[in-house]
Amino acid sequence: MTEQTVNQQTVDPRIVAAARSIHRYIYGHTGAELAAASISELTDKKAVPYIVSFLRELRKQPGFSELLERWSRSTSACQVLAEQDAQKFLRDVSGIMENDREIFSHLNVACHEQREAGSWSDNHTCRPQLKSGWTLHFTRSGSGHYNCIRNRLNTGPGDILLFSPTAYLDCRRAEQSDHWDYSWVQFQADNRVSDLLSWPEVASGIFHIKIEDEHERRRITTIVNELVALEWSDDLDEVRIRAATVEHLLLRCSQQIGPENKREFDPRLQTALDFIENNLFSDLTIVSIAGAAGVSVPWITQLFKKYCGVTAMQWREEKRIALACNYLLHSQKRVSQITHELGYVNQMYFARCFKKHTGMSPSEYRKTHLH
Known part of the structure; x- marks a missing residue:
């Protein structure tokens, strides 16, 4: 082996230290605070509270048991994680984080992310x-590449996507690009900003605008940078300052949307969406959905068509298919098990619905997209 080859295989010591800290944590050999201190050397020392929350939530994720089992095959709980496994381990850890509600429950926060091809950060994010x-x-x-179930989107500089709390968030670096540099913001939609969320919808709860003007793009970048710089403190005044900065950001974005593309949102529809979300695997009917929203069947049908572009049952179907995609990529569950858990009557019907939305069978989808 040449010296050049050895250098190419050298892994950043901070990556190795972070991966080993998480490895020790998930097997119970260190606490969240100690592990977070080591991980912050790789990310940001100011983000230690977030990292602690991330580690604690990690144990609650649906894929955590499978993560333990998968890595137990290559290294025991008492062994030190091998240097060459560090990047893959970090990608696997990031990949199982489906539910982040506890981490961001009270904050208006932002962060920059850079995903380089082949690096530890080149992971697949899925929040169903x-x-x-x-x-x-x-x-x-x-x-970046987004799987919106109804369609697929590849973003470039100036593209901004907005996801409602019930939306399926599935993204990764686009294959044709060697990197993806983006910023994300997570915020609470209080009455100060609710009227600023009327963006053009591209899928269920997913909205998109494109900032073409370079001057406006720099303005947006400046506001996002300011929000990132405000850090992650849970002090009430700091949270309110960040909320005001989020409002500024959304005002700038709203200016880029023509009046013909803005939409009003009926609160009764939100009630219906929440009802479907909370009863996703039950035997729902349009009658029960309309009843939960306190409107008639024709009225709820009209609301879904107007604001979502699909019927209530189609919206529910997209949510279930989104979850199925996540299970196929981030679990070892059999297709028959996924069929049962998602509330489909039989595997044949599930496969037919899945192919209608994705263009392939569940098995083909797993084989094609699982790396």
Whole structure:
């Protein structure tokens, strides 16, 4: 082996230290605070409270048991994680984080992320479950790929996606790009900003605008940078300052939307969406959905068509297919087990619905997208 090859295989010591700290934590050999201190050397020392919350929530994720089992095959709980496994381990850990509600339950926070091809940060993010607030993604350079179930989106500089708390968030670096540099913001939609969320919808609870003007893009970048710099303190005054900065950001974004693309949102529809979300695997009917929202069947049908572009049952179907995609990529569950858990009557019907939305069978989807 040449010296050049050895250097190419050298892993950043901070990556190795962070991976080993998480490895020790998940097997019970260190506490969250000690592990977070080591991880912050790789990320940001100011984000230690977030990292502690992340580690504690990690144990509650649906894929945690499978993560333990998978890594137990290559290294025991008492062994030190091998240097060459560090990046893959970090990608696997990031990949199982489905539910972040406890982490972001009271904050208006932002962060920059850079995903380089082949690096530890080049992970696949999938958040199919109800989130604690709204999420905004702003692509700064490179390209990201979003699976919106109804369609697929590749973003470039100036693209901004907005996700409602019930939306399916599934993203990764686009294959044709060697990197993806983006910022994300997670915030609470109080009455100060609720009227600023009327963006053009591209899928269930997913909205998109493109900032073409370079001057306006720099303005957006400046506000996002300011929000990131405000850090993660849970002090009430600091949270309120960040909320005001989020409002400034959304005002700038709202200015880019023509009046013909803005939409009003009926609160009765939100009641219906929440009802479907909370009863996703039950035997729902349009009658029960309308009853939960306190409106007639024709009225709820009209609301869904107007604001979501699909029927209530189609919206529910997209949510279930989104969860199925996540299970296929981030678990070892059999297709028959996924069929049962998602409330489908039989595997054949589930496969037919899945192919209608994704263009392939569940098995083909797993084989194609699982790396």
